[in-house]
Amino acid sequence: MHKLLNDSPGDKIMLLGNEAIARGAVEAGVAFATTYPGTPSSEISLNLFQMSQESDLYFEYSTNEKVALEVAAAAANSGLRTFCMMKHVGLNVAADPLMTLAYVGVTAGMVILTADDPAMFSSQNEQDNRYYAKFGGFPMLEPSSVAEVKEMMKDAFELSESLGQPVLLRTTTRINHSNAFVTFGDIKKPDIQGRFIRDPHRCVTVPTVSRGLHVKLLEKLEKAGQLAESSGFNFVQGSGKFGIITNGVSFHYVEDGIKDLGIEDKTSVLRMGFSNPLPGKMIKAFLKGCDKVLVIEEGEPFMEEAVKAFAQEEGIVIPINGKSKELFSRLFEYDPAMVREKIANYFDIEYTPAPKMDITDIPEIPIRPPNLCSGCSHRATFYEVKKAAKEMDMDIICPTDIGCYTLGFLPPLSMGDFVICMGSSVSSSCGFSKATDQKVVSFIGDSTFFHSGITGLVNAVFNNHNFTLVILENDITAMTGHQPHPGVDMMRHGFDTHGRINIEKIVRALGVEHVSVVKPFKVKKSIDIIKQALEFKGVSVVISQEPCALYAKGLKLLKPKAxxxxxxxxxxxxxxxxxxxxxxxxxxxxxxxxxxxxxxxxxxxxxxxxxxxxxxxx
Amino acid sequence: METIRLIIVAVGGQGNLLASKVLGEAALISGVPVRMSEIHGMAQRGGVVESAIVFGDAKSSIISDGEADILLGFEPAETLRAINRCNKKTMVITNTATLMPFTVAIGRGIYPDVENVKELLRAKTAGLVSLDAMKLAKEAGSPMSVNIVLLGALIQTGVLGFSKENVIEAIRRRTKPAFLEKNLHAFELGMKAAQLS
Structure with a gap:
């Protein structure tokens, strides 16, 4: 049995934050779950995928986040408790359905989880997705610890049902990828048979309907604001005239810092866990009890600006600070020592930071950047494209995409010149090939091609662009830990329940005139074929087929012969x-x-x- | 209880995350509160992988620079790279078996002399335990057991206060049965090596 299906409430176990989230969903009686994988959210879906094979839970890896959210929106409007999870930038892909699902709402609990990545351990930006809650109109919960996030999942479903509105649950990497002890609670048996009750004046968002829905959304938010005032996730800890307002993992850095500084009896901490809409009355009352307030939140001044506005409404003139040159940054993540020091500086507490380790005599240590694995087929393909272009005396630019193969930009391969988001390799190639007279050769993985590369290729054929697209077909979503995608042979995983989409057939069906397939471990032959593709005027596609070496080893399809x-x-x-x-x-x-x-x-x-x-x- | 902060640094694929899980399990068995933080994703493709483990009553799950009580390094250059996480009271345990970064292989960097690495670590911290964990892992029957050899060395120092029995139980619970005998052997060899170090 999957460890997260353990039905012995009270058992205590060490869980990764993402496992605790998955367990929270199960305890909440989630019936339906969708995702597109992305670090730091990926282990949530991996666990749900595994559990769906031995429980009533319906789970799917959807083609992309927009699809995942739309699939989930239907389930949540058919009376099923539904969970949709993604990384922060995934919510950008899903933003279109998100913004109008806010108007339509749900008939059963729906939680949308956004896994933010301050400091960009594994992401292309560190956007603060709390603004999506405000932007779209969603109640938002933010946990401070692994144990709390499991409980929060259950409350999030209840909250969603009480408002008829999806709830945004926002985590950061240090929640998703921390481990702590978690105590199992009762598992709620899910309702798995949904029924859609027609309600066109709520569900068909033509302008006349949406005008009414926006009014209702504001009413829901007003009600959500009242719930935030009395939510157990918003609480004051300690008492004193020094005020700190904080959220997420920063709360624990604050707790440790106050203790280390010995100012527990002088400091009141307001922890915001239900952070959209912010509880105005509660915050105003808190400000009135303080001489000076520091807002400690990673990312943008989301709370700080609101707190200052609340103070203005009440005519409160105490100093309120957060982001500034001397205090906290909008950049990267915080850490306990940094928070301790800023608290000491702001409240004038005597504090001498420990002397920094003298590292002037440490020799330079060679860097160890992440690298494509031994036997990675991407390395071969990059080499072959580079060699082909060189032999043809072509100066190529290489838009690339998001996956392991982004690492191809590192020397000595140095194949990767432009990447902004999933799918951008193909569409940006359209732009580069029109804007310049340089030869464009772009790279995209198979999972990313399904995610958002196909539309770019349709555009390229329709608008008659001129570039070569190399599709790196390694049979799996490798970077995030080997999740399936629509081109994967699910029989390999023991599933006879899935279809399989052939990339070559899609490419040909789109009307790409020059399509070739290479086996990248046959170097000379591949180079010859790639040269023909590079010579072609128009859109040419090279599909490089070789399973991910790690994945193939795991499935015992590959027996290493050194x-x-x-x-x-x-x-x-x-x-x-x-x-x-x-x-x-x-x-x-x-x-x-x-x-x-x-x-x-x-x-x-x-x-x-x-x-x-x-x-x-x- | 008093807070003990442990940082483990390794190269992707060395089994750092499993070692952390074993320590977490040992803490559970020993009744010690623990929080751990780790980094996944792109870093795992041959890059540096770091785990922070906080035992005791502190609430944070990450460790600031200069605040590690123990630094456990799975690779000597990586141990030295993490020296900024240490202070004068930090205890350091390091594997001496090197894993060359490919930047060195392609001539874009010089790997530091391991004896010099040891001297620097010893001079800047409260004490150094060093051992060739790869050699011992092979002796135990599997190069994959480097992580468990190093756990053995860590436990031998006694800084965490965990009994040997509790850690062995944690290894039983958290590692694959097929590797259990080799891992237990590796653990013993690690303990012995640290005793002699």
Whole structure:
């Protein structure tokens, strides 16, 4: 049995934040869940996917976040408790349905989880999605700990049902990827048979209907504001004239900081867990009890600006600060020592930070950037495209996309010149090819192609653009931990319940005139085929097919057969200088291959001018 | 109880996250509060992986620079890179077996001399335990057990106050049965090496 389906309430277990969220959904009786995977949210859906195989839960990996939210919106309007989760930038993709689902509302509890990523551990930006709650009109909950987020999930469903409105649950990476003890509660048995009751004056958003719905949305928000005033997630801790208003993980840094500074008896902390709409009365009452207030929140001054506005309404003139050059930044994440020091500075508490470690005599340590794995087929494809372009004397620019292969921008491959979001490789190629006379060759993974690459390709064919798109078909969503996508053979995973979409057929059906398929581990043949694609005037597509090495190893489709460098090596170092597989190492000036990590893709063997790289005989 | 802050640094694939989970389980068995934070995603593709583990009553689940009580490094250059997480009272435990960054392989950096790394770590902190965990893991039967060898060394120092029995129970609960014997052997070898260090 899946560990999160354990039906022994009271059991205490160490859980990852994302596991606690999934467990919270189960305890809340969630019947329907959708997602598109994205760090730091991915383990939530992975656990729900696994649990759906042994419970009544319906779960799907949807094609993208917009699709996931629309699928979920229908379930939540058919009376099923529904959970839709994604990373912060995923909510941008889903923003179109989001903004009008706010008007329509739901007939059963619906929680939309946005996993924000302050400091961008695994993201292209660090946008603060609390503004979506305000922008669209959603009640929002924000947990401070792993244990709290499980409980919050249950309250979020109740809150959603009491208002008929989806609830936004906003986490940050330090919730999703922290571990802590969690105590299991009762599992609520889900209602799994939905029924849609026609209600066109709520559900068909033509202008006359929407005008009425916007009025209702504001009424719902007013009610939500009243609930926020009495919510147990908004509370004051301690008493004293120093006021701190905080949220999320910062709350715990504040707790530790106050204790370390010994100002527990002088400080009142207002923790906001139900943070949209903000409880105005509660905040005003809090401000009246303080001489000075510090707002501590990672990201944007979401609360700070609201708190200052509440103070203005009440004519409260105490100092209220948060973001400033001397205090807190809108950049990156906070940490306990930083919060402690800012609190001490702001409230004039005597505090000497510990002396910084002197690291002036530490030698420079070579950087260890993340790298494509040993035997990664992307490395081969990048090499081949680069080689083909070089032999044709073409100066290419390479828009790329979001996935493991973004790492191809690093030297020595250096294949990746522009990326802004999922799917942008294809559409930006349209723009580059019109705006410049440079040859454009772009890269997109298979999962990303389904997510949002197809529309760009339709655009390219319709508007008669001129570029080569390389689709890196490795049979899985690799970066986020091997989730399926619509091109995956689900029979490999024991499912006979899914369809499978063939990328080559789609590309041909879209009217792309030059379509070719390469097996990237056949280096010379691939280069020849890629050259033909590069020569073509118009849209050409090269589909590079080879399963992700990690995924294939996991499924035992790939049995590693290591290679070695023989005595015939004359030290050209072409292998290292051009493809830099992490299995290479240099010892006493000579290249060697680590037999423990080499999977035997043999790409290096094919580019060695001396044919010195050979299978290792055991 | 008093707060103890442990940072583990490793290279993606060395089993750092599993080691953290074993320590978390050991804390549960020992009745010690614990919070841990880790970084997933892009960093795992051969990059540096860091876990922060906070034992005791503090509420935060991350550790600021200069505030680690213990630094456990799975790779010597990575241990040294994390020196800014330490202070003069920090206890450091490091693997001495190197994993060359590919930047070194392609000539874009020089790997520091391991003896020099050890000297620097020793000079700047309260004490250093160093061991070739790869050699010991292979001796235990699997290079994958580097993480458990290092756990053994950590437990031997006694700084966490966990009994050997509780950690062995945590290894039983958190590692795959097929690897259990090798892991228990690796744990013993790690403990022994730290004792001699």
């Amino acid at each position: 290679f070695m460098v023989s005595d015939q090596c004359t030290d050209h170092k072409d292998c290292i200088n051009t493809i830099a597989c992490p299995s290479f190492y240099v010892e006493d000036g000579r290249v060697n291959i680590d037999a423990d990590t080499c999977v035997g893709c043999a790409v290096c063997a094919q580019i060695c001018p001396e044919n010195a790289i050979r299978p290792l005989k055991k």
